[in-house]
């Protein structure tokens with residue numbers, strides 16, 4: 001009897017313990033971010049400093065010398081010099097080491113290699129390098145992990161949100177940080193035009209960004225987004241409660257935003273909310289510099305979140321809006337329709353001004369000079385983000401942004417980062433690389449879509465061909481945003497005629513060489529499909545080093561074909 005009783009007791013206790021363990025496991029799997037030092041915003045020094053960092057391609061010349069800022073590679077190197085404990089990096093791409101051929105072609109490519117060796121040396125200084133990435137097969141990351149003690153956490157964005165990890169920032173010692181448009185790609189330090197900020201000694205803000213990093217860190221191996229987020233991931237600041245921080249001796253209001261909505265713990269403002277509040281707060285001007293501007297959601301429906309706010313600013317508040325959009329292989333032709341639509345809003349209306357320019361028209365058939373900037377500056381605030389202004393970007397892809405605004409009565413406007421960024425925008429805007437949208441004339445960046453010889457062959461290209469999308473069963477719009485996927489290691493081997501290939505391919509892209517009869521063969525309804533296909537193919541090569549040109553067999557075919 002007593003034996004039976006105690007046995008029952010045992011079973012009950014065992015069951016309870018089991019329940020408890022399962023509960024604990026559940027809590028841990030949902031929250032997942034324990035065991036870190038609790039840190040608070042209180043311990044904040046009041047002397048943050050901020051520096052704009054830029055990469056200007058060597059062959060891009062501006063007449064105004066006054067508005068140049070710290071080169072990006074130097075900014076990142078300074079950050080590494082400051083590091084004492086840990087360096088956290090998230091980047092859409094990892095491709096710092098150029099091949100010998102690429103280095104010989106672009107001397108500035110060496111900066112990527114130098115940065116990589118500096119990251120490798122962190123091990124010797126006993127500084128922990130932590131990397132969150134959406135890339136599962138980067139050789140560079142594997143080497144960092146295997147030989148240089150870096151900790152790499154992989155986030156399967158496909159499983160989590162069917163999106164991609166486009167976030168690009170560094171956090172150093174939870175005290176300093178970088179955020180901006182550049183990837184850990186040698187081209188970001190050499191051939192692309194990039195812009196970002198480095199902020200020093202700014203613990204509260206750096207901690208907020210570190211929390212975004214920590215969220216990615218905890219998503220390793222996850223195949224679903226947790227329902228609960230740990231309190232540790234809640235931000236200190238958001239758009240309703242920005243941090244009042246002394247930055248360069250001026251009190252500014254600031255916070256970090258992030259995307260997508262699924263990755264937003266309580267109280268964090270989303271990138272869209274940040275953009276909306278910056279646009280709504282502007283009273284005189286809004287200057288926007290982005291790669292792509294397309295108020296469409298998956299090419300299916302109009303996406304009004306940003307477009308609507310701009311219309312409101314133009315019509316109801318008479319704010320002067322300038323849009324500087326990159327002109328490149330992937331510029332969607334519909335962009336021009338939407339810009340025209342915005343422009344026509346202002347017709348016959350006093351004090352309504354929308355101007356649009358397209359940056360980086362292809363010079364000499366070359367692909368250099370790509371403007372990769374993603375920022376907005378108004379009379380009150382700046383927003384520097386990681387995402388393009390295209391509907392689906394904000395829905396699925398991970399990104400982060402920084403908002404800094406200054407009070408209206410700020411005494412020395414000229415020395416605020418807002419004013420400096422405005423100067424950068426104006427330098428680009430008035431440069432000869434920015435070309436206004438003209439009536440009845442579509443900029444050349446989109447004309448290449450009619451190049452038949454390219455798509456028929458290109459659909460077989462290894463990079464262009466999406467799994468399961470071959471030929472005419474192409475029943476959906478092209479995934480616009482997957483260009484980061486296209487990255488892999490380049491081949492070191494070079495062929496003697498690569499240089500020629502590169503030149504030729506550039507020409508083919510600008511469509512100058514395509515005979516008229518070939519263009520005429522396309523019907524309008526086929527155009528969208530083929531555009532989608534060629535886009536897939538092009539996005540894999542467009543931002544790529546010369547080495548890649550030869551790598552793509554599709555390109556080889558194309559080259560032979562047009563010979």
Ligand SMILES: *[C@@H]1O[C@H](CO)[C@@H](O)[C@H](O)[C@H]1NC(C)=O
Nearest residue numbers: 044045046047048049200201
């Ligand atoms: C900011 O203040 C801290 C502590 O007072 C000091 O260690 C640090 O050097 C200062 N940074 C700058 C840029 O002045």
Ligand SMILES: *[C@@H]1O[C@H](CO)[C@@H](O)[C@H](O)[C@H]1NC(C)=O
Nearest residue numbers: 061062063064065066067068
């Ligand atoms: C800008 O700098 C370049 C080279 O550094 C120089 O040749 C040019 O004269 C400068 N332009 C102005 C307006 O100072």
Ligand SMILES: *[C@@H]1O[C@H](CO)[C@@H](O)[C@H](O)[C@H]1NC(C)=O
Nearest residue numbers: 136155156157158159160223
């Ligand atoms: C990511 O998740 C998707 C969907 O669950 C899966 O098909 C894919 O294999 C995963 N990728 C990797 C590299 O694990």
Ligand SMILES: *[C@@H]1O[C@H](CO)[C@@H](O)[C@H](O)[C@H]1NC(C)=O
Nearest residue numbers: 316317318348349350351352
């Ligand atoms: C346009 O702006 C000017 C100067 O700011 C102002 O005087 C004028 O009344 C405005 N016109 C309209 C129609 O708002």
Ligand SMILES: *[C@@H]1O[C@H](CO)[C@@H](O)[C@H](O)[C@H]1NC(C)=O
Nearest residue numbers: 251406407408409410411412
């Ligand atoms: C600016 O305005 C704020 C309130 O809006 C006030 O607290 C602050 O003292 C003002 N600063 C100056 C320099 O006037």
Ligand SMILES: *[C@@H]1O[C@H](CO)[C@@H](O)[C@H](O)[C@H]1NC(C)=O
Nearest residue numbers: 411412413414415419422423
């Ligand atoms: C501020 O900048 C403007 C033009 O950018 C200039 O005209 C003005 O003199 C500058 N003010 C000061 C105090 O430097």
Ligand SMILES: *[C@@H]1O[C@H](CO)[C@@H](O)[C@H](O)[C@H]1NC(C)=O
Nearest residue numbers: 049050051248415416417420
């Ligand atoms: C802020 O201060 C740093 C260091 O003193 C300086 O290099 C930087 O240009 C300043 N930034 C701005 C926006 O004035």
